[in-house]
Amino acid sequence: MLDIYLQLYSILREKLPPEAEGRAVLQMDDGVTLAELLDELDISRRVVISVNGDHESNRSRKLQDGDEVKIFSSISGG
């Protein structure tokens, strides 16, 4: 099992209980991908993701134990 350190921003925070303030440590199966993490969180819309501080647009990236994943809901203009 992997520990994934998750932080959600803006409206995505509502995927977690309010007291979590968008933060959670998720236990995920070895070999889990970003796409599977998004499925787990029921996120199907456009989001921007960073893994360990780096922008990641490859949804098939396999996550590692201890990875810090930040997910942003966002418009692309404004």
Next chain:
Amino acid sequence: MAYGYTGKILHVDLTSGMLSVEEPDETFYRKYMGGSALAMYYLLKELPVGVDPLGPENILVMALSVLTGTAISGQSRLTAAAKSPLTGGIGDSQGGGFFPAELKFAGFDAVVIKGKTEKPVYLWIHDGQYELRDASHLWGKITGESEAAIREELGDEKIEVWQIGPAGEKGVRFAGVFSMSNRANGRTGMGAVMGSKNLKAVAVRGKKRPSVADKAGLRELAKWGAANLADSDIAGLAKYGTAETTGSNQTSGTLPAYNYNSGVFDGWEAIDGTTMYDTILRGAPDGKQDRAGRDTCYACTVRCKRVVEITEGKYKVDPHYGGPEYETTSTFGNYCAIDDLAAISKANEICNKYGLDSISCGATIAWAFEAFNEGKLTLDDTDGLDLTWGNADAMVQLTEHIAKREGFGDLLAEGSERAAKQIGRGTEEYLITFKGQEAPAHMPRVKRSLAVIYTTNPFGADHQSHEHDPAIEDDFEFYEDRMAVLGFTEEQEVRSLSDEKIRWAMKSQHMYSTMDSLDLCQFVFGPAWQLYGPEEMLKLVQAVTGWEDVSFDELQTVGERRLNMMRAFNAREGIDRRADVLPEKLFKPLKGGVSDGWQLDRDEVEAALDKYFELCGWDVETGVPTKGKLKELDLGWIDIG
């Protein structure tokens, strides 16, 4: 019967005091539809070439559309257009709130203002009536005070006021026009034009709602929007404001920092929308910010506007003046390497009190910060203000000095390009201006089509003139259906300037140009992530106007027509491709983060501009619309000379 529009245009000659009403026929409204395209018609017909933008000959047009004031989200917006004192070419700006709908209810689709009065006046429009009234007692007052004074003297708290602040009176070249003391027609200096005419405000009140051809169809669209908002891509924007995009822009390396030298800013989290929501929105201490800290425009269920209240600490902020958008947190924040949200909110409050465009103001200050940090400006130049990166106190003080045209602020009130020209010492290399207008907070070195649109846009850099690259790049899979309506079925490579990308930029520009003519909010309507897509926009026009045979192509033509009118306006003023120039800074590499090293390639950009002009049907060498293109758009009456 006219549906959606009143059929009345008010003409105001401030020099003679003559006011008259024109009643154009339906073909006029079908051809221009309102907003920016309608305004361009009057500017091209009535404004002499070569006039001083701050002289009495300039004409200020305020224009609604055939949709304004109907009961659906995203329609209560107003275009202000005139020759710009900032760019010297066409000026154009849209703003929302309740004023636009109220002007329609008061009986008019547009107001065309020329001349200049000897003493300050305001225009009072109510239930089809109109008069100029003395505004001597309002001159010099900040927005909140003059708004309250007008309501009191006219005896109606529900009057909406569209006005300039002291910055517009003093001719700050990026002064805007404001309603509700916090909704801005911010860009291109329309407030300075209004001030030069001694016109302090336009006050409106009316009861006549516009007729709608298909009320059931309109209701259905409105209900669809309300039902789908929570599951849409703007759900976050609605609750957390435009500044929710700070974190995602940081992640993708397109958060302009250190005056556009970097695409990342370490202090981003302190100034993003989520933090704003949790800390300084009115009601946040009691968890009631959803009710108390969000505001809206007429009939809009999105409620994206921020209401900030700070009662403790160094920077207290009055909620009457709203709260900062993403552009404002960026220009006063990451542009200047400032991570103090209270200070940024204070600068925003000053802009709204005194009537300044927060984009040009913050970006001009960022230019001064860079010049200071590079040793090109000293404390002697800045009245002793220490403009070291991150100095929030200096930023707030300088904002106030600009608003009041005091000391160094008086020079910066001319805009960064004129200031750099006067100071010299190599400070021109720190500019991020296009046609004299400072760039907003989206980066051409990351989203490459912005390089083409910022550069060619007739009124200078503008982030709301086309769809940004992600919709045709990484995010294409989410918007395939809407992109297909626009005519695009292939995802494009990230950071490319392919021919197809340029064609897409132009087509999406036409749609945004249509929306600026229909005066539609570009968060609520648009070609990609917005609540309503192109098909719903078409249904809305059909439902309101009863023009059942109007097509999406016809709407696109309205946008293309407006864009060609603007380029033609500039061409008459001698502004052509020679002015389509990018800031040198964009050809230098970004520093830090994911976008480290990214820069524009000069040859690639020039080739992209060639392609863009060719696709537009403009002369590639001059960038001027050809006679054939103008004729094709039923604009054969325009004489470029």
